[in-house]
Amino acid sequence: MATIGYARVSTTDQDPQLQLDALSEAGAVRVFTDHGASGSKADRPQLMACLDHLREGDVLTVWKLDRLGRDTRHVLDVISELTERKINFTSITEGLHTDGPMGRAMLTIMAAFAQLERDTMIERTRAGLAAAAQNGRRGGRPRKVDDALALRARELKSKGISAQEIAMMLGCSLATAYRHLSTPT
Template identity: 75%
Template sequence: MALIGYARVSTTDQDPQLQLDALKAAGAERVYTDHGVSGAKAERPELDRCLDHLREGDVLAVWKLDRLGRNTVHVLQLIEQLTERGIGFRSLTEGIHTDGPMGKAMLTIMMAFAELERDTIIERTRAGLAAAKASGRTGGRPKRTHNPDADKAKELKAKGLSAPDIAKMLGCSRATVYRYLSEE
């Protein structure tokens, strides 16, 4: 029997070290880590490798339930597949394991709350963005009031120069030139 860990961070600039330390402290012999992969995605390369590696009698451990996936149905299906293969499951933070019926019931309840929390955060974010938009605020970098390079790009384009030539003259990328030319 081997304890195998799985860790995941949603963006490449996040650090999985907290998860890795907890999994090692729990006795994980090996840890698979996905970097910059959303839990909402069904295909996660390291999780797939981890699932292929697991054998009957092994236990898959995660730091927290939401590291395995964001969707209750998907996580429960994954755990059901593990159970059918004779593989156990542990969530370290929530203290949940699939050794018995109570563990499975608690797992279902915890996943439902994790999904509710995620959906609530998304709903609040969308409501906040809609409120900001309604009051005339938009996100992103503020537009420059006057850009002499944009004026120069338009002048050069009017003289018949191509975007790549204009980019070389202004010392910027073609994409920047095209953006300058599209501005009103």
């Protein structure tokens, strides 16, 4: 019987160290870590490797339930598979475990709340983007060269100034200067 840990961070620039420390403290003898893997995706290389590695009597431990997955169906499918294989599951933060019927029931409820939280966040984000669009704002990176500067760039080009010099005058990259020089007036 071994405690095996699974950690996940959604983006490659996030640091899983908090999870790794908690899993180590919980007695994990091996930890599988996915970097840049969304919890909404079932196909995560390290999760698949972790599930393949687990043996009867082992305990799969995660720092928080949403590290295993954000989709209730997926989380419950994984837990069901583990139960069939006689592998226990523990979530450190929520104190959830599959040692008995109450633990499994609480796990089902917490998985549903994790999905509700994710769905609500997506809904709020979409509503915010729609409201911003109605107010004339759009997302994305701010433009380096506005319409007035683009017009100025075309005027400078018509006077024989090179694209490289125009880019330096506008404080933008050569590619940006070319993009605005090729845009019709």
